[in-house]
Amino acid sequence: MAAAARTPEGPEPEVLAAFEAAKGFMPRHEGLALYAAAREAAGLGLPLLEIGTYCGRSTLLLADAARAGGVSVITVDHHRGSEEQQPGWDYHDPDTVDPEVGRMDTLPAFRRTLHRAGLEEHVIAVVGRSPQVARLWNGPLGLVFIDGGHTDEHATADYEGWAPHVAESGLLVIHDVFPDPVDEWTGQAPYRVYLRALESGEFTEVSVTDSLRVLRRTGVAGSGRG
Numbered sequence: 001m002a003a004a005a006r007t008p009e010g011p012e013p014e015v016l017a018a019f020e021a022a023k024g025f026m027p028r029h030e031g032l033a034l035y036a037a038a039r040e041a042a043g044l045g046l047p048l049l050e051i052g053t054y055c056g057r058s059t060l061l062l063a064d065a066a067r068a069g070g071v072s073v074i075t076v077d078h079h080r081g082s083e084e085q086q087p088g089w090d091y092h093d094p095d096t097v098d099p100e101v102g103r104m105d106t107l108p109a110f111r112r113t114l115h116r117a118g119l120e121e122h123v124i125a126v127v128g129r130s131p132q133v134a135r136l137w138n139g140p141l142g143l144v145f146i147d148g149g150h151t152d153e154h155a156t157a158d159y160e161g162w163a164p165h166v167a168e169s170g171l172l173v174i175h176d177v178f179p180d181p182v183d184e185w186t187g188q189a190p191y192r193v194y195l196r197a198l199e200s201g202e203f204t205e206v207s208v209t210d211s212l213r214v215l216r217r218t219g220v221a222g223s224g225r226g
Helices: 013-021 028-042 057-069 107-117 130-136 152-165 189-199
Strands: 048-051 073-077 123-127 141-146 166-174 203-209 212-217
Touching: 013 028, 013 057, 013 107, 028 048, 028 057, 028 141, 028 166, 028 203, 028 212, 048 057, 048 152, 057 073, 057 107, 057 123, 057 141, 107 123, 130 152, 141 152, 152 166, 152 189, 166 189, 166 203, 189 203, 189 212
Parallel strands: 048 073, 048 141, 073 123, 141 166
Antiparallel strands: 166 212, 203 212
8 A cells, every 4th residue: 555645734654653653752742733833944944953852753753844845953962861861760761771881872762763764864963962052053943942951951051042043933842831830740941941932022922732832933032031
């Protein structure tokens, strides 16, 4: 039977299957909302950037959207795991630990994820800490997806380092936004960053899909209280 054709609303079926098979925490419906945002942002002809690669689950959807739009994805991660993924925490996966050095290393799993999906040529993987990479970046981005560390220190650094690079009409996407502390599972730092983006006057909310928020740049960077 021939593979189903891509629809404007969704990724390639084989990419969606690879997404569901990959290690990670993003549910399908949030992933589809991320894909839709990435397809739109790719129309600006600018790169898409992801903060927090882990094993590449969400990267697959960004890469498929980038492929369709003729742009690239840059994904930034130190690949040593965020706070809640360390040994002793509920979200730790022992299979991600490098037995030689005794620390997490998700880079090999990420590369296998991309290879299996045939999307390697559409992704530029940067291995490093988000604030350090942001200091070296000086170009506009069609989309910035913040899905890194969930402490206030890390979420704030991701926002301050990358949000100014979102181009006019570009999208800022924030994951794990939980307004109600009862619902949160990794801390409310992403929610506070989301509020800060709205209060800055530089971004307007476009869509809400559970914990995924999509905002559009409608103001000039640095014009608000940010």
